[in-house]
Amino acid sequence: MPLTVNGTRKRANRYLITALSGLLPIALGVVILYWQAERTLQQSTAQTAREAVRQFDLMLDNTALAAQALLPLAGQPCDNGAQLALREQVTRRPFVRATTLSWQKHIYCSSLFGGDYQSPVNPDDYVDGTLWLMNGNPVTPDTALLVYRLVDGDKGAFASIDGYHLTNALRLISRYADLILQVGPGWLDADGRVRNTAVPEFAVAHQHLASERYHYSVDAGMPAGEVWRFMEARYPALFSLLVFFGVLAGVLAHWLQKRSSAPTHELQRALGANEFIAYFQPVVRGDTLAWAGCEVLMRWQHPKEGLVRPDLFIPLAEHSGLIVPMTRALLRQTATQLAPHAGRFNPGFHIGVNITALHCQDLDLVDDCREFLAAFVPGQVTLVLELTERELIKPTDITRRLFDALHQLGVMIAIDDFGTGHSSLGYLRNFNVDYLKIDQSFVAMIGADALSRHILDSIIELSGKLDLGVVAEGVETAEQCEYLAAHGVDFLQGYLFGKPLPCDEFIKSLTSH
Structure with a gap:
């Protein structure tokens, strides 16, 4: 139901909410x-x-055992017995690639050479005098070695782990994470090269762990984007499920919005929120132009759209059946607002309220009118129910009993917009009515269209023959007022005498008149 021109914007908002409702569970799931x-x-x-620490500790345990076994030989001649002992440790100990002996900080005997070998030892190369990650030796240059050194006074024993074992461990311990072995300033990764630059920082899941037994540490982590690659590899089914639930949430949100914003539901919401308010348009006597009553008109004070015209919601209210509780609420509101000021009314002050065919399907309207009249001193007001012709009122037993009961209460019946509906004459024949309200389309043609003026005159003449009161609607000019008064029209209504006003303004205008 497009209440105003803002309907397109509201539709765009609904689509936006639908999209957000669909994307939100997907985004949250992701x-x-x-x-x-x-x-x-x-x-x-x-x-x-x-x-990794466990594996490297295991390797170093073997080098430590080899060095401990060889340390007593340090300082003894590098003869066949010493050579055999050095090679035996290489053979017996896993991961041990070479063993050497030193005396007074000089290596003099090695398992890699068949005789004496002289090389100075710099203790500063070793972390805490124990471990050195070196980039090869004279036999295998540019090949990483992890050397373990054990010292007792001038004696020294060395056992080294080949870079092949180190890089194999770095590659095979994890299929996904990258590993780095760091000993002092040097570090080694899976490519087997020893570097002395700063240790790289992994973008994802970086872990740094130092050995509790030896002076080295390992870093594990993954490159940037690995989380998304992991999700793509491990969660394809869950992604499909997320998309399914996202679409389902979007469809549900769209359906709920359409349901909640459907015209009928919006009218029900507005009725519960008391957004339908009474406006009052004065009705004056044709001869004296004194205020004789008013017609109660329903307006919708929408919280966002403002004041909504009745032609945008009354037909829908009639079609949906909500017009009955809306009219009941209007009668109660009118009684509450006007009763405190009823002392200013002339006796028999007419208060007109529109009813439709739906009001005539049972006798509940009688109770509503009785409740309305009970708010006023008897004879203070006259309630006039105006039958609209948008839907045909069938002359059934219920309707006849209804109109009889209303007349017994003192309620009068008027046919609204007489002359424009197909049922006007049928109503005159089947129902006991009190007034005819001439449609404003005939009043507007006074002085302009001869045919419409003749129809107007015929309606006035017909009402006189049937002894019915006549009310002319839509009076806007002095010429129309004079013409209608000259032809004996009982009551006049239109912008010439006042527009529909809220209660406070209507009472002020009534007082001034």
Whole structure:
């Protein structure tokens, strides 16, 4: 129901809400999956770092055992017995690639050479005098070695781990995480090269773990974008489910918006919120132009759209059946507003209220009118029910009983917009009515269209023969007023005498007249 020209904007808002409702569960699901993936990768790299430390500790345990076994030989001649002992440790100990002996900070015997070998030892190369990650030796240059040094006074024993074992461990411990072994300023990754630059920082799930037994540490982590790659590889089914629920949420939101914004539901909401208010348009006597009553007109004070014209919601209210409770609420509101000021009314002050065919299907209208009249001193006001002709009122037993009961209450019946509906003459024949209200289209033709003026004269003449009162609607000019008064029209209504006003303004105007 387009209440105003803002309908297009509201439709755009509905589509926006639908889109957001569909995207929100998808976005929320992606955030949750991303958090879960990130947490999984954190756990994975932490486990990888722990496993790496365990493996390197195991390797260094073997080098430590080899060095401990060889340390008593340090300082003795590098003869066949010493050579055999050095090579035996290489053979017996896993991961041990070479063993050497030193005396007074000079290496003099090695398993890699068949005789004496002289090379100075710089203790500063070793972290805490124990470990040195070196980039090769004279036999295998540019190949990483992890050297373990054990010293007792002038004696020294060395056992080294080949870079092949180190890089294999770095590659195989984890399929996803990258690993780095750091000893002092040097570090080694899976490509086998020893570097002395700053250790790189991993973008995803970085873990740093130091050994509790030896002076080295490992770093584990993943490159940027790994979380999304992990999600793409592990969660394709969940992504499909998220899209499904997102579409479902969007469709549901769109349906709920259409349902909640449907005209009938909006009218029900407005009725519950008391947004339908009474406006009053004066009705004057044709001879004296004194205020004789008013017609109560329903207006909708919408919280966003402002004051809504009745032609935008009254037909829908009639079609949906809500016009009955809306009219009941209007009668109660009118009684509440006018009763405190009824002392200013002339006796028999007419108060006109529109009813439709729906009001005539049972006798509840009688109770509504009785409740309305009970708010006033008897004889103070006359309630006039105006029958609209948008829907045909059938002359059934119920309608006849209804109109009889209304007349017994002192309620009068008027036919609204007489002369424009197909049922006007039928109403005169079937129902006991009291007034005819001439439609404003005939009044507007006074002085302009001869045919319409003749129809107007015929209606006035007919009402006189049937002893019915006549009310002319839509009087806007002095010429129309004079013509109608000259032809004996009982009551006049129109902008010439006053526009529909809210209660406070209507009472002020009534007082001034």
